[in-house]
Amino acid sequence: MKQAAATNNNLQPRRNRLQPTWTGWLFISIAVIMICAFYFYPMIQALLLSFKTGTGANIHYTGLDNYKRLFTDTVFLTALKNTFLYLIVQVPIMIVLALFISVLLNDSKLRFKGFFRTAIFLPCVTSLVAYSVVFKYLFGGDGLVNKLFMNLHLISEPIQWITDPFWAKITIIIAITWRWTGYNMIFYLSALQNIDSSIYEAARIDGASPIRQFFTITIPLLKPIILFTSITSTIGTLQLFDEVVNITKGGPGNATLSISQYIYNLSFKYTPDFGYAATVSYSIVVLIVLLSIIQFKAAGDKK
């Protein structure tokens, strides 16, 4: 249809004459140059750097030494393990929670819908640094969360939310979930609004329970958006930095250290080792590519 319209349009040939092919390229040129200069070029630089060692003028190629070091570096392996734990625990909890809330909010008979939606989305207006500092204080040893739990007699002594290796990870997971659930909810809500309500009516007439409707109608129709949010959440979690730095500083020990924070420490906190930092950073790139492919495959196979 569209093609037919284009060939019938007698303005088309004149438009081509008035519009030399390079005009379009001029429009996109600045953006393409900027992306190449500040994304792709540094990526190539990082690759070259990952085969080098030393600092300043003393930097020289060492072949695969950095990559060998990677697999025996216990700090890196800890950071990798922590990041995977955040990924496996936090992302599914958040996505299920966001889906569940958005389905509840999509109910046309529900009252105070606008209030609930705004309230649950509100954490997204905070900066990552600001909410991290707030969570650090709320979850402190004598912080409000412990006071509340003790008053409710849920616990008999304060939980060491920040200083215990296990609880510190839980605190990070709670914090990220608080900040991002509403964000993902908005995507699901807008997708749900686009689903034709007659599909649900037909299902109801056929006697499908709400739970059955959720799994056979809602989930399949939301699949593209669930895929989108799970990929963006995965990329976000692999880049986790602000929260860990400002809530636990990566501690206790390295119990909450994330890969991004390790790269930062290697480059700017310890004696700078840009080469090895670049090697570590390529591990995130590989992970992002692999996990995105896996998620695409998983979503595609269910079809």
Add this chain to the structure above:
Amino acid sequence: MKALKRSPIYIFLIIAAAISIFPFLWIVASATNASVDVSNGRLLPGAELLNNFRNLTEQVELGQALWNSAKISVTTTVLALLIASLAGYGFEIYRSKAKDIVFSIMLLSMMIPFAAIMVPLFQMFAKFSGVLPVIGIDTVASVILPTFTTAFLIFYFRQSSKMFPKEMLEAGRIDGLTELGLFFRIYVPTMRTSYAAGAIITFMSSWNNYLWPLVVLQSPEKRTIPLLISNLGSSYTPDYGMIMTAIVISTLPTALVFFLMQKHFVAGMVGSVK
């Protein structure tokens, strides 16, 4: 009966909303209390706001940090909207096979984690320091340059351009407008709402950006708001009332933008995915 059936839903949503809102109430209440009262768990508003504010402005360069953040965020937003909308328009209106391939390559940059390019970028700007100091390390330009062009925003404007009525361009051409004239005189005014949504998203992420400014800004007087908050938060003897006052002030601009333009905000987030 029906209302009763829904009550678990309401209870669940009320709990979820309460957990979401509570930290905000706590920040605001704490900003009006003395540090001692905050650590004792006082949740009611107090009368210490002015005192906290005075301590804050005496101890740190709050005004300077706000000005630095504003300068960076506004410039980033203006540049980002201009460059990304030119590109999104170019990719969609002058569509060709070659441009579609370039577009897909540009999208790949969304997969690049910032931590992976942070070190080469730092080296790049360190080199600039020797040649062209105005864009070298520790300058406003060094914060803005590598962050304002994002594939996300280009993608967003391309998606929005699909809804743009292209006949308007033909009419403009007949009126004798140049190709650039078509863009500025017809496209930009027509797409106002897309620009508003894009502006909010860009402003927020620039205002809240932490990692790159942390790397590239070194002198204290160049610090942006997130760096200042992070610094206050890492103090061993934190003055809670004062820190919460700083957090309230730093969150006000983004919260205001959100409440005034909630619709655009959501449109900006979701628009690119549709």
